[in-house]
Amino acid sequence: MSWQVVRFDDAAPQAWRNGGGVTRELLVWPNAEDWLVRLSVAEIERDGPFSAFAGVDRWFAVLSGAGVLLGNPVQTVRRDDGPINFAGESAPDCHLINGATRDLNLMIRRDRATGWLRVLHSAEVVLTGRLETSASPTAVLRGVFSVGGGELRSLASEVVVLPPMSMAWQATTSAAVQASFRAVTPDTRNFEFHCVVSNSGEQEA
Missing domain, CATH: 2.60.120.10 (Jelly Rolls)
Known part of the structure; x- marks a missing residue:
């Protein structure tokens, strides 16, 4: 996606x-x-x-x-x-x-999903691409929020430009394709989030 x-x-x-x-x-x-x-x-x-x-x-x-x-x-x-x-x-x-x-x-x-939010400390970083549960997910959501703006690149050669104070996100039903993020300004705040949503009773950390 x-x-x-x-x-x-x-x-x-x-x-x-x-x-x-x-x-x-x-x-x-x-x-x-x-x-x-x-x-x-x-x-x-x-x-x-x-x-x-x-x-x-x-x-x-x-x-x-x-x-x-x-x-x-x-x-x-x-x-x-x-x-x-x-x-x-x-x-x-x-x-x-x-x-x-x-x-x-x-x-x-928490009864339907697990996830996290982390700060990106480097100006250019590979985003997490692994699936963090052994259960069958309903959806895997992940994204990047950038204060200063930047650029996302996937292995499929898709390039997504993030303006300042914007977010790029995607939802899939399997492990996400690896992507990288490069910040326009190294000293601004950038964050990655990752969520795995499962059917009720199937959630597993």
């Missing part, structure tokens, strides 16, 4: 119910009403608790701003840190360190 590109500016902002910020959904799979995988960019404008998401595993990374103090015991998350992982039902308190932040969020329904 070809890569799909989603731009941050094309995603409509959704205000939080508590008024603490806005979220832009870049990926909700398979649909917005009953998603199993959700990737979004949030802009946190003031202190307050995160919303509770029962049965969801979350990954959180700071894209810009001074960072946040999250949870109890407190974890300090700054721009140069890797993503942190926590249970969605914990609904941690969030305190801004010095003004508003922009953050990347990955959410996965």
